[in-house]
Amino acid sequence: MKRTIKENIEEKLKQELTIDEYEKFTSLLEPITIQKKQQLVFEDKVCKYLYFVEQGVLHSYLTDDNGENHTIQFGFEGHWISDLFSFVSNTPATFNIEALEETEILAISKTNFEKALQDIPKFERFFRILIQNAYIQSQHRIAKNYSDDAEHRYLALIKQQPDLLQRVPQYLVASYLGIKPQSLSRIRQNLSKK
Template identity: 40%
Template sequence: MEDRSLLENINRHITLTENECALFLSLLKKKKIPRKNKLLTQGQLCDSIYFVDCGALRAFYLDVSGKESTIMFAVKDWWVTDMYCFINILPAMLTIEAIEESTVYQLKKNDLEKLYQTVPQFERFFRILMQNAYIREQLRVVQNLSMTAEERYDIFVKKYPEVANKVKQKQIASYLGITAEFLSMIKRKKL
């Protein structure tokens, strides 16, 4: 079954009937995103959430001076969007770009609302996703406040081993809140 990884992701938290699975899958749109192409662009209306079937993406904020700050990475089996803008159906604050050729499943906000009405278990599923995302972000903030850049880099490499080898050093540095030069020093020290 082509959608197996997506359904396995769902089945970790809720159990669906065949009809509920069919309804859910009917609301999704599969998209292939070539490397360096954008799935969502800052300023574009954010009305979708995406499940990463394969590949890797990066969400970043671009400030008025053109400086990019990486907010998160999304790899196989992760969900990604600009959550604040998705929930409120606003223009995106973030850009989401494919680090490598990727395949995602798109779920529109209005279809998610239909799912909540038709299959109430999906409220539980997405609540769990939101809780986990909130916990992840809270831990990241605490780590940024309490740990050295080297410790944060070590955690990053352990948490995202497949990403660490796929992305540019400056993207990892911006995620960690340090300069690419400082990250180079950290990496040299570890050799």
């Protein structure tokens, strides 16, 4: 189900936005359409925006010293994505962000982010909740990487995002799970036999 930015904000705040609050906030956003395989954020360059995915899929990844990419996050409809540390600290990004299909996003710059926090009181709370949730999800993912085997992590991922396999290449799913594509193929074969 496609979720609008208004629904996303109200769900996290557990309250409705006034028309004035919503219009003030959306006036600070820049709609952008990016093509499949187009890169939005580059490691070693400052990430100047937070992005809300309206339609499409993005993924963030880092490249290790051997040139191998490691998927960190997928951003589907209704998700926010960025290199948050770079955005907040104005330092070079650790992650790259790339479109996996044509993607429509709403971008908020650092200046407009600060303006939203200052001019619309609900948004300071909204972004605090957003950042808290991102931190909690990150900690949860780290814990699951140590405590669950790859099959359980795979099952949890497809339960959370049922259309993942239709929209994301298998090698990126494997990368996100921290396994090789061949291992993911074996897991999928074993599950189909059960």
